[in-house]
Amino acid sequence: MPSLKVEILIQIKEGFLFCLSEPFRQFKIGDSYIPKSFYKTVGRLEKEGLIKKIKKKKEVHLRLTEQGKGFINKHRKSVLRASPAWDKKWRIVIFDIPENERNLRDRLRRYLKTLGYGNVQRSIWISPHDFTKIIRRYAEKMKLFEYIFQITAENFQGFSEAMLVEKFWDIKEIDRKYLKLIERYQKKKKQLEGMIKNSPGRKDISNKIFYEYLLWDYRDILNKDPHLPPELLPSDWGGDQARQFVKSFLQS
Structure with a gap:
């Protein structure tokens, strides 16, 4: 899941977030984000020179700076890269958070899910990626350090790697969504080519809009x-x- 910083920049770029009045009606923020963190991040983006605020009547509108556009372009290229090499180890997070901290417990579950952890049981999560330092920082920040335990394992007796993946991740459903994306945009591309043939002067803007929608759905x-x-x-x-399908449009 992209950081709140990246989410805000992309939303501004796509035109979904352009005004600071009641942003949560326009901006789909994940469960782990709160209004305070949203406004704090917007302020930091302005200080970093990635966005600028423009006052129009009683509203404050947001725009990307050239530096902000460059940041998003760099991010978009990064999402097309393949995953790093695996060290053949599994990382397990186990937690036992008291009932009176139920809200923090639920937030931790959502956070682990956004990192791509698979759910073994409600308080046991697994990942092939090394998020040890990230989880440790999160635990310290949320004051949950004494309740969270991390274990590294090389194998599970009685379970093959394929069995672990099938049991703890819905890979088939995600695979189906990727293939549906390709199928849907192949049809849209043919429709677009027909529109451009009838209105050649709109080729550049039509291709840009097509790619923006494709990248948006791909990122989802x-x-x-x-x-x-x-x-x-x-x-x-x-x-x-x-x-590869999305990359072909980026390079064209």
Whole structure:
């Protein structure tokens, strides 16, 4: 899942977030974000020179600066890269948070899910990626350090890697979404080509809008993808096909 910083920049770029009046009606913020963190991040983005505020009557509108546009372009290229090599180890997070801290417990579950962890049981989560330092910082920040335990394992007796993936992640559903994305936009591309033939003067803007929508929908699936190592995925993984499909438009 992208950080709140990246989410805000992308939303401004796409035109979904352009005004600070009642932003939560316009901006789909994840459960882990609160209004205070939203406004704080907007202020930090302005200080970093990535956005600028423009006052229009009683409203404050947001615009990307050239530096902000460059940041988003760099981010978009990064989402098309393949996952890093796997060290063949599994990371397990176990927690026992008291009932009177139920809200923090639920927030931790959502946070682990956004990192791509698979749910073994309600208080046991697993990932092939090393998020040890990230989880430690989160635990310290939320004052949950004494309740969270992290374990690194190399294998599970009685379970193959394929069995673990099938049991703890809905890979088939994510694969289906990637393939549906390709199918849907292949049809849209043919429709677009017909429109451009009738209105050649709108070719550039039409291609840009098409690509923006494609990237938006692709990123939505990426947010749900646990980004498992290639060794744990089927050889015809839809995520690889979708990445190449999107990349072909970026390079054209």
